[in-house]
Amino acid sequence: xxxxxxxxxxxxxxxxxxxxxxxxxxxxxxxxxxxxxxxxxxxxxxxxxxxxxxxxxxxxxxxxxxxxxxxxxxxxxxxxxxxxxxxxxxxxxxxxxxxxxxxxxxxxxxxxxx
Amino acid sequence: xxxxxxxxxxxxxxxxxxxxxxxxxxxxxxxxxxxxxxxxxxxxxxxxxxxxxxxxxxxxxxxxxxxxxxxxxxxxxxxxxxxxxxxxxxxxxxxxxxxxxxxxxxxxxxxx
Numbered sequence: 001x002x003x004x005x006x007x008x009x010x011x012x013x014x015x016x017x018x019x020x021x022x023x024x025x026x027x028x029x030x031x032x033x034x035x036x037x038x039x040x041x042x043x044x045x046x047x048x049x050x051x052x053x054x055x056x057x058x059x060x061x062x063x064x065x066x067x068x069x070x071x072x073x074x075x076x077x078x079x080x081x082x083x084x085x086x087x088x089x090x091x092x093x094x095x096x097x098x099x100x101x102x103x104x105x106x107x108x109x110x111x112x113x114x
Numbered sequence: 115x116x117x118x119x120x121x122x123x124x125x126x127x128x129x130x131x132x133x134x135x136x137x138x139x140x141x142x143x144x145x146x147x148x149x150x151x152x153x154x155x156x157x158x159x160x161x162x163x164x165x166x167x168x169x170x171x172x173x174x175x176x177x178x179x180x181x182x183x184x185x186x187x188x189x190x191x192x193x194x195x196x197x198x199x200x201x202x203x204x205x206x207x208x209x210x211x212x213x214x215x216x217x218x219x220x221x222x223x224x225x226x
Contacts, residue, residue, distance in 0.1 A: 031212050042204060042217035043157070050212065087157070091212065100211065106156040 002026045004105035006088050011111045012078055020073045020086050020108045028093015030100050034062050034073045035087040037107065043087055046073070075110075083112045117141045120205050120218035127195055128226050135190045135221050137205030145208045146188040147215065148172075148180060150201040157204070163188055195225045 004024045012018040024032070031050040035043040047055055049064035049071060061074040075082055085107040091100050118139045127133055137146065148160040149172075159172030161180040169180060177199060179191045192199055202222050206215040 033214055035214075040202075040220075040222075042219050045214035045216070048212070048214060101159075102215070104157045106154070 002092065002103050004088055004090060004103055006086075006105045006108045008106070009109045009111070011113060012075075014078055014080060014112055014114050016078050017074065017076050018078060018110065020075070020110065022071045022073070022088035022105060024069050024071075024088070024090045024103070024105075026069075026090050026092040026103055028100075029066055029069075030091040030093045032062075032064055032071050032091075033089045033102075034060075034071075035089065037085045037087060039084070046086075078112050080112050080114065083110060085109045118205060118207055118216055118218040120203075120221050122221060123219065124222045126224045126226065129196055131195050131225075133192045133195050133223070135203055135205075135223070137188045137190070137218055139186050139205075139207045139216075141207050141209075141216060142185075143207035143209050143216075144185065146182065147206040147208075148178075148188070148190045149204045149206065150174070150199075151204060151220075152201050160190065197225050199223065200225045 006022050033048050034046040036046050037043040047062040049062050052064055054063045059076045064071045087107045088105040090103050121136045144165050147162045149157045151157050158174050160178050161172050163169050163182045166182050181189050202220050204220050205218040208215045
């Protein structure tokens with residue numbers, strides 16, 4: 001079956017670094033997305049990985065290993081406003097290109113403490 | 115102005131009522147999606163559309179219907195609302211297949 005696993009909750013301290021892991025088992029693979037969602041608000045796009053390696057965007061980086069079915073989101077210099085849920089989503093690889101589904105994880109709720 | 119606009123933002127209604135949630139976008143994207151989000155269940159896809167003539171069921175389409183009136187508009191209807199359809203509903207759009215989805219601000223729907 002198709003599955004995405006993320007830790008349910010994490011806590012970290014302001015100014016620190018936190019790594020949020022995501023493991024997936026899907027029918028093929030065509031890219032992995034990370035989104036941030038503040039409570040009661042819309043998810044917003046953070047990063048996209050389709051090839052192995054690290055993608056860096058300011059304080060946020062995302063890593064992918066396709067052979068291990070594994071990704072992580074790294075948040076540096078944590079700020080209070082980073083308290084949010086972080087969603088991992090994988091585009092599966094089956095079917096015609098247009099019909100490849102996006103499989104969503106349940107999200108990791110990150111609390112940043114002073 | 116928001117690129118993806120959902121109306122209404124909040125709605126409280128009674129069991130058995132017909133409800134329509136509307137979504138419009140100015141991003142020029144062909145692909146549009148409706149999701150619901152429930153605590154502990156994450157985002158679940160209800161319906162999606164890749165162009166005006168294309169409508170597809172998602173994983174939880176029972177009890178819902180959609181209409182793609184134009185490239186920019188995609189509405190979701192609950193023909194006869196029931197309490198377990200109480201949820202936060204999101205509309206999203208995307209460009210090419212590997213482009214990220216852009217979400218509206220959501221509609222918080224409560225069915226009594």
